[in-house]
Amino acid sequence: FKQKTAYEMLRSLVGSEMCIRDRCYEQFLESNNMTDVMAALVALSHTDCPERESALAHFYDQWRDDPLVVDKWLAIQAKSRLPGTLEQVKRLTQHSAFNLKNPNKVYALIRSFTSENQAQFHDISGAGYAFLTDIILELDPINSNVAARLVKSYTLWRKYDAQRQALLKAQLETIYNAPRLSKPVYEIVSKSLR
Numbered sequence: 001f002k003q004k005t006a007y008e009m010l011r012s013l014v015g016s017e018m019c020i021r022d023r024c025y026e027q028f029l030e031s032n033n034m035t036d037v038m039a040a041l042v043a044l045s046h047t048d049c050p051e052r053e054s055a056l057a058h059f060y061d062q063w064r065d066d067p068l069v070v071d072k073w074l075a076i077q078a079k080s081r082l083p084g085t086l087e088q089v090k091r092l093t094q095h096s097a098f099n100l101k102n103p104n105k106v107y108a109l110i111r112s113f114t115s116e117n118q119a120q121f122h123d124i125s126g127a128g129y130a131f132l133t134d135i136i137l138e139l140d141p142i143n144s145n146v147a148a149r150l151v152k153s154y155t156l157w158r159k160y161d162a163q164r165q166a167l168l169k170a171q172l173e174t175i176y177n178a179p180r181l182s183k184p185v186y187e188i189v190s191k192s193l194r
Contacts, residue, residue: 025051029058038072045080060097070097071108078112085120086128089113093135100139103146110135114153121153122160126167129154133171136185137178144182151175151188169193 021044028040028051041059044052056077063069074097078089092098092109099105114121114132121128132153140147157168175181176189 021047021049021051025055028055034069038076042076045076046082048082064097067104071104074098074105074108075112075116078109079117081117081119085113085117086123086131090131100135101142103143106135106139106143106146106150110150111153114150122164124163126164126170129167129171133174136175140178140182140185141180144184147182148184148188151185151192155188155192157192 024040024043024047027036028044031037031040037059041055044055056073060070060073063073074092077092078085080088089109093100097105098109110132114128121132132150136147136150139150154168154172157165157172160168172189172193175185176193181189
């Protein structure tokens with residue numbers, strides 16, 4: 001008797017991508033525990049389909065008064081592999097659920113994007129890097145320690161290909177040259193550039 005993988009079992013149950021989306025959405029709506037709801041929402045978050053938007057909106061409406069669950073909602077969207085995730089993250093920085101002065105919100109949305117969505121953050125356009133620099137410079141006067149933690153996304157810049165190295169180094173230089181930079185951010189940036 002050969003055990004089937006979870007993927008094989010799912011494929012045998014539903015048969016096609018459309019059915020998988022339907023099954024995920026059904027699980028999202030009908031599950032009576034957060035583990036199953038979150039698993040379905042994560043799966044849908046990586047799929048460009050109407051069910052994705054509906055599930056995200058429904059989840060937020062249901063849990064908007066629970067800050068920890070809303071943090072998960074922000075993080076799920078920041079980790080999406082879909083093209084356009086950076087634009088979604090930018091939109092979410094304007095959402096009432098996000099507050100730049102709240103470190104948990106910053107970590108849920110911004111750090112999830114920069115540290116757990118490598119493909120989108122390190123897109124060769126450099127747009128993810130420019131976005132992070134803007135956030136760091138806006139955040140530094142508010143909470144320099146959180147800003148310094150975000151700068152750490154740039155500290156390994158020499159490990160990337162030449163094109164990304166140039167883009168990352170340029171962002172570090174932009175931060176380094178910013179007026180009134182806090183000591184924690186300045187120290188990390190100056191060490192990274194040495």
